[in-house]
Each structure stands twice: as C-alpha cells, then as structure tokens.
Amino acid sequence: MIETENTRILIDAGPDIRQQLLRVPFRKIDGVLVTHIHYDHVGGIDDLRPFCIFGDINIYGDEIVTAGLPHTMPYCFPKNAEKLYPGAPKLKLHTIHPHEHYQIGDIEFVPIRVMHDKMPILGYRFGKFAYITDMKSMGDEEYAYLEGVEMLVINALRFEKTHHSHQLVSDAIEVSRRIGAKHTYFIHVTHQIGFHDEANKRLPEGFEFGFDGMEIYVEKE
Incomplete structure (x- = not known):
C-alpha cells in the first residue's frame, strides 16, 4: 500500500488481502493499481467490498486487466450497472497506459x-x-x-x-x-x-x- 496523510493506493489485491488489511486503519482506499491479472494478484478484489462504504473503488490496470476482470468476476461488472448483484463490491475500471x-x-x-x-x-x-x-x-x-x-x-x-x-x-x-x-x-x-x-x-x-x-x-x- 502507498499512503500519504490524504491518499491511500493499494497495489494488487491477492487472495490474502483481507488478512493483510486487518493490520491497517479502516478508511477509504482511493485507488487500486493492478500489475497483472494473475489470480495471486487479483484474487482478493472481492474482499475489498467493506471499503465500498466509503464509495466506489477505482481499479486501474492496462487493457488486459480491464478487459479480463469482467470475465473473472462477472457479478462485479454487469453490463447494466443497475443489475449489480446485491452486496457485490462497487468497482470502477480505468484503463491506463505505460x-x-x-x-x-x-x-x-x-x-x-x-x-x-x-x-x-x-x-x-x-x-x-x-x-x-x-x-x-x-x-x-x-x-x-x-x-x-x-x-x-x-x-x-x-x-x-x-x-x-x-x-x-x-x-x-x-x-x-x-x-x-x-x-x-x-x-x-x-x-x-x-x-x-x-x-x-x-x-x-x-x-x-x-x-x-x-x-x-x-x-x-
């Protein structure tokens, strides 16, 4: 996690991210930067749902990531945002470039x-x-x-x-x-x-x- 007094950025969210985040204060995550879509780096994205109490979570990655996550976690990225599965984390994807x-x-x-x-x-x-x-x-x-x-x-x-x-x-x-x-x-x-x-x-x-x-x-x- 990259953190200043005002901003918090998480790099990747592996399967053990819930356990890793228990040691830090519970407050807003301003963005998640994804390195790549392999499971050991994105398998814990669903566990970020408690942080949605502070607002939608913005996830940033290259085109492979932003195209692949909706297939990996379709219930989090419905084509119609109004049909988001109740209780699912509210995530927004952003494509970034080198x-x-x-x-x-x-x-x-x-x-x-x-x-x-x-x-x-x-x-x-x-x-x-x-x-x-x-x-x-x-x-x-x-x-x-x-x-x-x-x-x-x-x-x-x-x-x-x-x-x-x-x-x-x-x-x-x-x-x-x-x-x-x-x-x-x-x-x-x-x-x-x-x-x-x-x-x-x-x-x-x-x-x-x-x-x-x-x-x-x-x-x-």
Missing part, C-alpha cells in the same frame, strides 16, 4: 512496462520510489522512465535455478544497479530463499528482503 502520468489524490505515478515471461504487465513509479513485481525482463527503453529512482521494490524469486517467468536474486540486483537505486527491497520470493535474517546476509549492501507488514518511508519530490 509512460503516461496519472494522479490519484496527492500521489502521482507512472506505469512502467515489464515482461512476465511473454505476458506484458505493469510496474509503477512514484517519484523516487518504484514497485515492480513478477518481472522476468524489461526492455532497455524502460530504464529511462526509472531514472532517478532511489528506492526500489522488486521481485526476486530465489537465489538459484532459473525460472521461465520470474527473475532470480542476481537478476534483480543487476536491474537495481542499472537503475541506480540506493536501496532495494526484494519481494515475491519463495521458501527456497531460506530464513529471512540468514538470506539477508547473502545480499550486498543496499539490498534486503521485504516481509509482511514492513513499512518504508519515502520522501516526496
């Missing part, structure tokens, strides 16, 4: 195009902070849109054994160094990473593994 500038509340962001094997997905930049998950590769042209990022959250599946759609720790380190991030947090890891503290000892300075409930403070530009 490299364009957007703003929700007082938070500005730019979608970045990365590849999850052969599937195009989105990462997001928020000023000096960037969030990328499920990436296997990224085109050279994307690095220009990440110039100046100082804090990076990025996926790093495990230390060894190449995966067809996720990068390894060594790949993530290389990407971070090319971007020039001062500090990088690894997410979307498997149990093969090992125990958190022991795994961190294997990383270079400026890199560490994230964990559930971790809070990172970023200075606004």
